[in-house]
Amino acid sequence: MEMSVEIVAHAPAFAVVAETVADxxxxxxxxxxxxxxxxxxxxxxxxxxxxxxxxxxxxxxxDASGGVAGTVRLWDVTLGEGGSSALLLGPLAVDPSLKSAGI
Ligand SMILES: CC(C)(COP(=O)(O)OP(=O)(O)OC[C@H]1O[C@@H](n2cnc3c(N)ncnc32)[C@H](O)[C@@H]1OP(=O)(O)O)[C@@H](O)C(=O)NCCC(=O)NCCS
Structure with missing residues (x-):
């Protein structure tokens, strides 16, 4: 079953959603x-x-007009040779003009 999750950030004017090719x-x-x-x-x-x-x-x-105000991705990695699978976080960034707004 395919699931879709939308996480709404604390700052009400922003929504955290899946990235698209257009972004x-x-x-x-x-x-x-x-x-x-x-x-x-x-x-x-x-x-x-x-x-x-x-x-x-x-x-x-x-943001409210659909612009990209922040970005975060995760990557599949393996720890060591033949090691366990893990997720590498990043880069994580918010537009400098919107820093500390709660995004
Ligand atoms: C780090 C970053 C994504 C935070 O985004 P933001 O929207 O400004 O953060 P929020 O407003 O949601 O939260 C601010 C909180 O994060 C903390 N914070 C900000 N930068 C931080 C950092 N590099 N490490 C740890 N905490 C950090 C602030 O102290 C604040 O904490 P508080 O709420 O307890 O006071 C943003 O400052 C940024 O893009 N920085 C430049 C890129 C970067 O360094 N990314 C991380 C490495 S990939």
């Missing part, structure tokens, strides 16, 4: 603003390179 450009621009141009050189980014996020675990926070 990708806005998500990348937001990450550049929130984390700076060197974000792709981080060790966590190297782990994610060439992978796809975990199925159904990429979310955006949408």
């Amino acid at each position: 990708v450009a806005a998500r990348e621009a937001l990450l550049d603003r929130a984390m700076g141009p060197k974000r792709k050189t981080k060790s966590s980014e190297k782990l994610r390179r060439g992978r796809r996020p975990s199925e159904g675990l990429a979310f955006v926070a949408r």
